[in-house]
Amino acid sequence: MRTREEVDATLQIAKLNAAELLPAVHCLGFGPGAGAAAGDFCLLELEPALCQQLEAGHSLVIRGDKDEQAVLCSKDKTYDLKIADTSNMLLFIPGCKTPDQLKAEETHCNIIHTEIFGFSNNYWELRRCRPKLKKLKKLLMEDAYEGPDSQKEKDSNHSKYTTEDLLNQIQASEEEIMAQLQVLNACEIEGEAYFELSADKICRATAQMLLQNAVKFNLAEFQEVWQQSVPEGMITMLDQLKGLALVDRQSRPEIIFLLKVDDLPEDNQERFNSLFSIREKWTEEDIAPYIQDLCGEKQTIGTLLTKYSRSSIQNGVKVYNSRRPIS
Numbered sequence: 001m002r003t004r005e006e007v008d009a010t011l012q013i014a015k016l017n018a019a020e021l022l023p024a025v026h027c028l029g030f031g032p033g034a035g036a037a038a039g040d041f042c043l044l045e046l047e048p049a050l051c052q053q054l055e056a057g058h059s060l061v062i063r064g065d066k067d068e069q070a071v072l073c074s075k076d077k078t079y080d081l082k083i084a085d086t087s088n089m090l091l092f093i094p095g096c097k098t099p100d101q102l103k104a105e106e107t108h109c110n111i112i113h114t115e116i117f118g119f120s121n122n123y124w125e126l127r128r129c130r131p132k133l134k135k136l137k138k139l140l141m142e143d144a145y146e147g148p149d150s151q152k153e154k155d156s157n158h159s160k161y162t163t164e165d166l167l168n169q170i171q172a173s174e175e176e177i178m179a180q181l182q183v184l185n186a187c188e189i190e191g192e193a194y195f196e197l198s199a200d201k202i203c204r205a206t207a208q209m210l211l212q213n214a215v216k217f218n219l220a221e222f223q224e225v226w227q228q229s230v231p232e233g234m235i236t237m238l239d240q241l242k243g244l245a246l247v248d249r250q251s252r253p254e255i256i257f258l259l260k261v262d263d264l265p266e267d268n269q270e271r272f273n274s275l276f277s278i279r280e281k282w283t284e285e286d287i288a289p290y291i292q293d294l295c296g297e298k299q300t301i302g303t304l305l306t307k308y309s310r311s312s313i314q315n316g317v318k319v320y321n322s323r324r325p326i327s
């Protein structure tokens with residue numbers, strides 16, 4: 001145990017003026033458990049909002065299979081997990097008081113003997129990322145539900161995925177997964193919700209059925225067949241096909257072909273490479289449905305286009321092409 005005289009002597013050797021320091025002195029010592037390896041402890045750097053969630057009793061979950069990079073999920077957000085090394089050793093000191101706490105207590109000149117519980121040379125840092133949802137559709141399509149009277153359902157030995165199964169296998173927060181299930185038009189078997197038919201979704205599904213059987217379709221002929229294929233009273237419109245099909249108005253005759261946003265890469269650069277390999281120049285109206293899902297909290301379609309493409313004017317219309325050669 002150090003005495004006040006020993007502390008004052010140390011300050012003199014270090015040429016520090018005691019009057020410029022707080023009166024309380026922490027004397028650190030390694031406790032019995034401090035001999036553990038640095039890898040036995042993990043530090044996690046959290047933004048204030050996540051700290052508040054933990055303090056309120058909510059959980060944070062780390063998700064990812066062995067071949068996937070781990071992510072951390074709160075109730076509604078997903079974060080990349082990365083190790084950050086530090087040149088300074090980080091000490092774990094339970095009950096250690098900060099200078100602000102010492103000032104608030106108006107502590108007089110005294111010595112606080114503090115035990116070091118452990119140490120680490122790195123910590124985990126979080127970075128907000130888009131949820132990795134591509135796997136969700138793949139899992140659901142493995143054994144699609146065909147209704148209670150389907151012979152396939154009667155003969156099937158495979159159980160469908162529960163919400164808990166999806167939470168364990170998809171690298172996304174619960175709210176992000178549930179939102180994507182709605183996007184995919186998934187439904188809960190024997191759930192409590194009732195559904196009514198959506199004209200736009202029926203028109204869109206009918207168009208997909210027609211287009212998937214043809215590489216390219218004469219636009220005028222397609223629109224005629226499409227309108228005849230939907231229930232009476234429903235009106236087909238090309239706006240219903242955003243992110244599903246692409247119209248080529250430069251060809252003669254004009255054509256339409258299937259191009260689903262779900263089939264495109266999740267990575268930003270790979271997504272743009274894929275789009276520019278399909279079409280050299282895009283208008284913002286045409287490309288927007290295929291990059292909308294890449295927009296983060298502070299990203300817009302405009303910022304993505306600025307970063308990954310260059311613009312020019314063609315026949316009075318602004319178009320975008322790749323910033324790099326596309327092989």
